[in-house]
Amino acid sequence: MDARQMFKETKKTLTELIEQATLVDFDKCEEGYVKTLSLWKALRDYEKWAESLFLKAPDPGSELAHMDTENKEVPEQAPAKEIRPSYVFERKLKGGxxxxxNHALLTEELVRNLDLKNGDLLYAEPKEGTYGSQPIYWYEVAERRERKMPFQRVGLGFCPVEAVGNFLVVCKSYETGELIRFNEVSMELMLQDNDIRDYSLREGDLVDIAYWENAPERPRVVYKHPVPKEADMVKTVSRKHKDRIEEETRVAEPDLTLEGKVILVVGNDAEPEKCREYFTRQGAEMLWADSKFSGNRLSGLIRKADAVVYLLRITGHGGMTLTKRLCKEYEVPFVPTWSLGASSLLAVAEEAVC
Structure with missing residues (x-):
């Protein structure tokens, strides 16, 4: 029973009690009348409290409401705001x-344009048509909230493609200005056949690559930079873009200052004449040694050298301990590397003597 119903019932009871009263015993009604008034006051206070909490809308026709001359208006509630669903973006080596x-795919180009990071929230609105069997979406960034991945994605930009034998590799990045390293050792990353085919790669191209930090031996090419010809560049490229490309072209042929230096290259292979030719062009003399050489023969070559480059890919770690110890004894810089390309060896040698 609510407050208004209780008020009506007690009013009815009090009315019957008054009608039964006589001039002789009317004082018997006094106690019931006082208790009823106290109850009515309590009911009125409860009604006001309920209205203040919007538990019940005030009834203008209520007799209790007329006991209080002020009726309070209930403010209008704002309409509920529409909630758009958002989805967590997961970064891949290429795209995401x-x-x-339903694992909707985002291309590498779209990821770059939106500057997406792993963990960002995206809105996705369906568009007409499909790509194969996959629906097409229009994407919008809902919230930036980069999240760390189980294995960090490593991205390197402006890497020149080099030919080593029948393979295409990258060994440095002009974006960082450094050689590619893994566990502090410089190394070449061999490009995959499908990337070479899809991007029509050849020696001299500039590419961006990505790999998981725990698997650098499986890099992916994510972008190939266009390198316009000088004649076309003058006509069609802005001055700012032209300056950047000229800088890339200049860096692509590094000026290594090895003139007058003697570099010993240690590797279990026939003497590489191509490498010797590269060093000669820079004014340096290249010596070649096999890690299986005797200690006396190896120490004689190390004493003549300004730096020693140790080729891990074709030599392994077998003779490295002796070579490294002799270099330390004669205070000759020792640099191990996984790289085999001639230009990469030049860069490693320059780093060792500087």
């Missing part, structure tokens, strides 16, 4: 996806 939206 939305796992909670």
């Amino acid at each position: 996806c939305l796992p909670k939206l």
